[in-house]
Amino acid sequence: MTLNQLRTFALVARLGSLHAAAAALGVSEPAVSAAIAALRQDLGDPLFVRSSGGISLTPGGRVLAEYAQDIVGLADRARREVGNAKNDAGRLRIAATAPFAEHAAGPLLDLFTARVPGAAVDVVAEAAEELASLLLERAYDIALGARPTAPGGGPTTVPGLESVPLLRYQRVFVVAPGDPLGRLSGPVAVDRLLGRPWFTGPAGILDSSEEGRWLARLGVVPEIIRLSSETDALAAVRAGEGTMLALGHIVQADVRSRTLLRVPVAGTPVPGLWWASTLDRYRTTTMTQTLQRFVGTADATAAMVARGGSRGLERRGSKFHVALWS
Incomplete structure (x- = not known):
């Protein structure tokens, strides 16, 4: 045989x-x-x-x-x-969706490269709808953030890929202290927010995300203004220019100090989940599997929700590129 x-x-x-x-x-x-x-x-x-x-x-x-x-x-x-x-086995090519790249990639990968000898990573922020094809084409070793979906919005599970839960999050509406929306008592119908701009990061509100599906169920179409980062979007909200469906753990300190006010919109907070996705176990590398296992540990979770976002995030053409960790 x-x-x-x-x-x-x-x-x-x-x-x-x-x-x-x-x-x-x-x-x-x-x-x-x-x-x-x-x-x-x-x-x-x-x-x-x-x-x-x-x-x-x-x-x-x-x-x-x-x-x-x-x-x-x-x-x-x-x-x-x-x-x-023979050719740099410890280097990982990582695709991350923009919110994950901005808020969680830096602390997570700082800790990973400190814990795993020989590990080095290169991270690029990619559109969620492209993750499946990029992994299947071996452009990247692992995708962090949104779960890859089949082309055309098909089934959540993509043949040939394996996804594990990475981090649960919640999104809440916030406004500036002087905004009239901040004086509303809940539950507030989401329609009350449609007269104001909704600021987001570069990814907008993805149809495939929990928050996107939540909006689709409600049948509302807000005026969405995409900025270069969610940090910039929050700055616009603090300036009183509109509202934002922000990550709860990112704005927690601001809400406590009342530099931002949470709007108690019915159906919020909206829960979501980030994933770590790779090729199936027969086609991926040991270092990739090591990272996929690591992201599920308590230490990794603590690093991702700690204050302070990703370092080295910069725009390169139509994409964002995160500087190399090593």
């Missing part, structure tokens, strides 16, 4: 056709048949029988298909990581 034979059988089992497997491998169909014949002889099992819909795996074939997928995946991962070991 060889790795090439197992790879061939895994493809036949997954694609349901010797012809399709041959095309995927770039070999002739007789070559695929020869590999399968060798496995059949070695294991003493026909592995599959032909049927009107293609092939049907025997019980032994189903068992082998599971092992073959695991073995081939591990072999590919070993090959990839050996190659990475």
Whole structure:
């Protein structure tokens, strides 16, 4: 039994056709048949029988298909990581959605690179709707922030990607102390806020986010003004220019000191969740998995909610780039 034979059988089992497997491998169909014949002889099992819909795996074939997928995946991962070991294995390319990059990336990655020897990271803020394709194309090793979604707003789970919860957050409406909205007692209908601009960071209010879905359920369309950062958006709110659906832990101290007032809008605070997303475990690296595990620790959570945002965030063309941690 060889790795090439197992790879061939895994493809036949997954694609349901010797012809399709041959095309995927770039070999002739007789070559695929020869590999399968060798496995059949070695294991003493026909592995599959032909049927009107293609092939049907025997019980032994189903068992082998599971092992073959695991073995081939591990072999590919070993090959990839050996190659990475020669070429800066500790460097991680990270895509982060803008709010996460601004408020949580710096403290989290400072702590991670301090704890993990040899780790270095490069972070770029990317649009949430592009995360899935960027990960699948291997442009980045991991995405932090919004959970990747399928193109066209499809199912939340994207085949080939694994996402784990990263940080729960809440968004609340805030205004300046002199704003008439600050004198309203709750619950306040969201319609009362539609006469004022809503300031946001560069990402706006994503349709795929919890706050975006909340607005969609209410059927309201506010006047949204996007600024270069959520910090700038909060500055506009403090100046009395409008309101903002701000991160609760970011404005907590301001609300306590009454330099900002929370508007008790019905249905708020709006809960949300940030995620750490990677390729599936057979196609990602050990360092990527180390970061994905680290972000779920209590120390990582404490760092992300601590006051003080990301350092080194700057605009590069149409994107934001976070300076290298090492």
